Amino acid sequence: MLRIRLHGRGGQGIRTAAQILGSALFAEGFEVQDAPRYGAERRGAPIVAYVRAAHAPIDERGTIANPDLVLVADASLFQVPTAGVLQGIGARVALLIATTEDAAVWRARLALAGPIFSFDPGADPAHAATALVGAAARMLGVIRREILGAALGEELRGLDVHKQRSSLMRALEAYDAFGVHGGAVGEAADASARDYTAPQWIDMFLDPVSIAAPDLHASATSVQVRTGAWRTRRPVIDYAHCHRCSWICSTLCPDSAIAVDADRTPRIDYDHCKGCMVCVTVCPAHAISAAPEPRGESPPAALPGVAA
Amino acid sequence: MNRVLLTGNSAAAWAARLAAADYVPAFPITPQTGIIESLAGWIESGSMPARLVMFESEHSMLAAAGAAAATGVRVFTATSSQGLLYAMEMLYATAGWRAPFVMVNVSRGVASPVTLESDHNDILAARDSGFLQIHCATCQEVLDAVLIAYCLAEDARVRLPVLVNQDGFLLSFTREPVALPDAGAVARFLPAFDSMGIEFRASRPISQAVAVLGGSPYSYFRYQMQLALQGAAGVYDEVAQAFASEFGRSYPQVEAYRCEDAEVVFFMTGAFSTRARAAVDRLREAGQRVGLVRPRLFRPFPAAQLRRLMSGRRAIAVLDQNISLGKGGVLATELASVLYGMPEAPLIAEFIGGLGGRDIAPEEFYQMAKVALDAADSGITPAPRMLYTETEMREMRKLQSIAIAERHELRGAP
Numbered sequence A: 001m002l003r004i005r006l007h008g009r010g011g012q013g014i015r016t017a018a019q020i021l022g023s024a025l026f027a028e029g030f031e032v033q034d035a036p037r038y039g040a041e042r043r044g045a046p047i048v049a050y051v052r053a054a055h056a057p058i059d060e061r062g063t064i065a066n067p068d069l070v071l072v073a074d075a076s077l078f079q080v081p082t083a084g085v086l087q088g089i090g091a092r093v094a095l096l097i098a099t100t101e102d103a104a105v106w107r108a109r110l111a112l113a114g115p116i117f118s119f120d121p122g123a124d125p126a127h128a129a130t131a132l133v134g135a136a137a138r139m140l141g142v143i144r145r146e147i148l149g150a151a152l153g154e155e156l157r158g159l160d161v162h163k164q165r166s167s168l169m170r171a172l173e174a175y176d177a178f179g180v181h182g183g184a185v186g187e188a189a190d191a192s193a194r195d196y197t198a199p200q201w202i203d204m205f206l207d208p209v210s211i212a213a214p215d216l217h218a219s220a221t222s223v224q225v226r227t228g229a230w231r232t233r234r235p236v237i238d239y240a241h242c243h244r245c246s247w248i249c250s251t252l253c254p255d256s257a258i259a260v261d262a263d264r265t266p267r268i269d270y271d272h273c274k275g276c277m278v279c280v281t282v283c284p285a286h287a288i289s290a291a292p293e294p295r296g297e298s299p300p301a302a303l304p305g306v307a308a
Numbered sequence B: 001m002n003r004v005l006l007t008g009n010s011a012a013a014w015a016a017r018l019a020a021a022d023y024v025p026a027f028p029i030t031p032q033t034g035i036i037e038s039l040a041g042w043i044e045s046g047s048m049p050a051r052l053v054m055f056e057s058e059h060s061m062l063a064a065a066g067a068a069a070a071t072g073v074r075v076f077t078a079t080s081s082q083g084l085l086y087a088m089e090m091l092y093a094t095a096g097w098r099a100p101f102v103m104v105n106v107s108r109g110v111a112s113p114v115t116l117e118s119d120h121n122d123i124l125a126a127r128d129s130g131f132l133q134i135h136c137a138t139c140q141e142v143l144d145a146v147l148i149a150y151c152l153a154e155d156a157r158v159r160l161p162v163l164v165n166q167d168g169f170l171l172s173f174t175r176e177p178v179a180l181p182d183a184g185a186v187a188r189f190l191p192a193f194d195s196m197g198i199e200f201r202a203s204r205p206i207s208q209a210v211a212v213l214g215g216s217p218y219s220y221f222r223y224q225m226q227l228a229l230q231g232a233a234g235v236y237d238e239v240a241q242a243f244a245s246e247f248g249r250s251y252p253q254v255e256a257y258r259c260e261d262a263e264v265v266f267f268m269t270g271a272f273s274t275r276a277r278a279a280v281d282r283l284r285e286a287g288q289r290v291g292l293v294r295p296r297l298f299r300p301f302p303a304a305q306l307r308r309l310m311s312g313r314r315a316i317a318v319l320d321q322n323i324s325l326g327k328g329g330v331l332a333t334e335l336a337s338v339l340y341g342m343p344e345a346p347l348i349a350e351f352i353g354g355l356g357g358r359d360i361a362p363e364e365f366y367q368m369a370k371v372a373l374d375a376a377d378s379g380i381t382p383a384p385r386m387l388y389t390e391t392e393m394r395e396m397r398k399l400q401s402i403a404i405a406e407r408h409e410l411r412g413a414p
Ligand code: SF4
Pocket: A235, A252, A253, A254, A255, A256, A257, A258, A268, A272, A273, A274, A275, A276, A277, A278, A279, A280
C-alpha cells in the first residue's frame, strides 16, 4: 500500500491536494482512500491529510504513522510539534518541502536519513499545494501526466476557468520538473504481527482534580495564542488612502485585531490577525489590500534534530 | 454500477436522495454538516425534489422529523454528538409515536472536554430510545444502510425510526470507492412509503396526539415497542436478503470475518473495525487463529447470532470505543449478558480505546489478541484495560506542566 501524508495550513488547499492525488490514483486503477484531519480552528491552523492507494480494498484508516511520502506545503510547520510533520519519517521515507531554500539546507537542518526534495512554490503560499501535487504525482511514478490533468480538472471544477488553468499549469510544471525523481517513493511493508514491539500501555491512575479537570482558570488566555501564525494572506493598510473612518475595519474584524489610535489611525495587530480578509472586503476607501504572507524560513536553532 | 470516490457524508446524502426523501429537517453540527450541505445544494438546484427546513435546534428538528413522518412523508435527517444529546427527549418521544424515519448520526465524542473526532458515546446514549440502530464501518455501508433502514422503518411490522451510525472523520470526511446504485434499482428495492392511512392534508385538519396514561396502558404501549424491535431482527434479515439480490452486497446482522476456526475474536463496532480486519489478516499470516465479529445491527441486539458465533471460541477481545462512566465499556457489558449461562462461554478481555478519535495502532490489536489468548490459557480474566501508552502520558504531563506554568504567569503568581 502507498501511504502519503500531506501537511499544510488551513486555507492552503491541502484537502483538495489530497483529493487530486486520490482521484488520479483511482483513475490509474488503484483502490484509494483520502481524508483530511483538522481541529476546531481552520484557516491557518495546521492541517493534515492522508492518501492511501493499493491494489486491494483498503482496511486501514485514520492516521498514517508510517508514511512512504510526506508533503509539506508550509515549512514553518516543522516548528510546530503538534503538527507532527516528522512523525514516522524513517530512512526510507521521501520528504518533499515547498521552500525557497535548497534541499541540501534542509538535509543539514533536519539531519534525516531519508531523501529530501524541495521546490520553490513562488511568491504565494496559497499556490504551494497544487505544485506539490504535481511533483508528488511524478515521484510516485504511477500517475500519467494526462491522468493528473484530468484529476485536477475534476477536483477544481468549482473554480473559475482562469484559476483552474493556472493551477493546472503549476501542477504540470512541477510534474515535468520532477521527471528525474520519477519512482522516488517506495512502499513500506505492513506492520508484521510476528515480531512487533508491544505497546507500552500504562495503568492509568487517579490524579488530583486540580490537574485532572479540563478547565481553564485564567483570564485573557486567547491573547497568549499567536493566531497570526495561521495567516496565509496578510491585510496591509495603505495609509495614503485610509479615510480614518475610524470604525469600519476595526469593528468588523472578527478577531478584534484592529485597534484605532487617538488620531483615528487603524493599526493591525499581526500577532493575532488570522488573515480572514474581512477588513479588505469592507473598507469603503479600498485602502486595505491582501498580500501573500511572507514565510520567513525557520531559524535553524528552533528546529528539532539540528546538527550544531 | 457507477463506482466513485465518496465521503461517508456524501454517501449518506446520496442515499437520502436515492431514497427520494421528501422532507429534510436540519441543523448543522460538525462533522455532520456536509450531509445537509449536499442535500441543500441538490434541493436548491432542483435535482432533488424535496423540502429542507433549517431549525433552531436539534430538539425542534427531531420534533419536525417525527411529525412529518406521522403525516406519511418520507423523512431524512442527520446529527452528531451534542446535537443527538440535545435532541434526546424527542428521540424517545418520536419513537413512541411509532413514526418511521431515518436519521444518520455521525459519531463524535461528547463534551466535556470538547472533541470533534469519533467515539461512540453519542450513539450509545440513544441505545434505549426505541430507535433501531445500524452501525457502519465503510462509506459503502453508510449508503446501503440508509436504504435498508427505510425498508425496515416503514415495514408495518416494525414502524419505528432508525438511526444509521457512521464515525466522524474516519468515514464522514474520508473518501473511498463507493458503488452508487442506480435510481431504478433503488425504486425496485424501496417502493414509495405506503403510510397505510397515516396521512395529513392541509384541507382536512386532524390532530394526532398521545395521551397521558396510567401504568397499565403505558406498559402495554412500551412493551409493544419492545416486541416490534425484537421482531425487527427477522424483518432485517428479509430486507438484507432483498438488498443482496438487488445489489449483490450482503449485510448480515453481524459481520464475521475469518472466524471459521478462530480461537480468539475481536468484538467491536464502527469504522475502526476495518483496522481490526487488517490486524486479523496480519495475525493469520503469523499463524494465529484470530477473527473479527462486528455487529452491524445494534438495536435490536443480535443476541442469537452472537451466541452462535461466539460458541467454541476461547477468548474474546472486546474493544469499546465508548465508556459508560462508573461501569466500563458498553459492548463488553452487552456481550457478557448474552453469553451468560452459555456452557463453556469464552472468556472476555475488555479494552477501552479510540476515545475522541485516539488512534488504535496495529500493534495494539496484536497485543489485545495476545492478552485475550494468554487469559484463555491461564483461565484468569484480565482487568479492563484502557489503551493508553507511556508516550501519551509523557505528552499529557508536558501539556499539564505548560498549563500550570501559564496559570501562574497569568495570575502573576510566582
Ligand atoms: S484580515 Fe483584517 S479582519 Fe481579518 S483578522 Fe486580520 S485584521 Fe481582522
